[in-house]
Amino acid sequence: MKRSSLPFLLAAIIALVLGFSCQRDPSIETGAFVPQFREAVRHAGFGIVNESTASKDEVPLPFSVQWHPRRWWGSGNSDAGTPFPDTADHFSVVRDRTSRLECFVRYFDGHAQFIAIHAPPNEPLAAINLRAALTQKFPGFPIKIEVR
Numbered sequence: 005m006k007r008s009s010l011p012f013l014l015a016a017i018i019a020l021v022l023g024f025s026c027q028r029d030p031s032i033e034t035g036a037f038v039p040q041f042r043e044a045v046r047h048a049g050f051g052i053v054n055e056s057t058a059s060k061d062e063v064p065l066p067f068s069v070q071w072h073p074r075r076w077w078g079s080g081n082s083d084a085g086t087p088f089p090d091t092a093d094h095f096s097v098v099r100d101r102t103s104r105l106e107c108f109v110r111y112f113d114g115h116a117q118f119i120a121i122h123a124p125p126n127e128p129l130a131a132i133n134l135r136a137a138l139t140q141k142f143p144g145f146p147i148k149i150e151v152r
Contacts, residue, residue, distance in 0.1 A: 048137030
């Protein structure tokens with residue numbers, strides 16, 4: 005019985021590996037991402053009040069982004085002309101002068117890879133609304149909310 009199940013097990017493993025390696029890459033080229041991000045924030049009723057660079061260590065990449073198949077074979081985007089090879093941006097956004105959220109965008113290899121929204125404990129709904137607007141603009145893009 006073990007020998008007859010071996011081909012099915014191998015076929016299942018091969019199918020799993022092929023399915024994983026065919027995942028769509030949700031990352032967005034940095035030059036195209038930033039204006040669209042600003043537009044999505046504005047569309048959600050927020051305004052950007054401060055923008056600065058942040059350490060890449062402040063916004064670690066999620067496991068799903070770190071191990072995306074696009075990285076298995078390297079990428080041609082990591083040349084010296086890439087504007088944001090491995091950095092992060094920090095955006096402070098407000099809505100109605102009361103709801104203040106901190107958004108971190110993580111870049112890697114010239115592409116925006118991940119958004120982290122940090123919300124105070126009294127503003128989780130504002131963070132959910134912002135994530136909904138960003139998800140509408142960037143379907144499939146990894147966005148995480150942290151209430152702090």
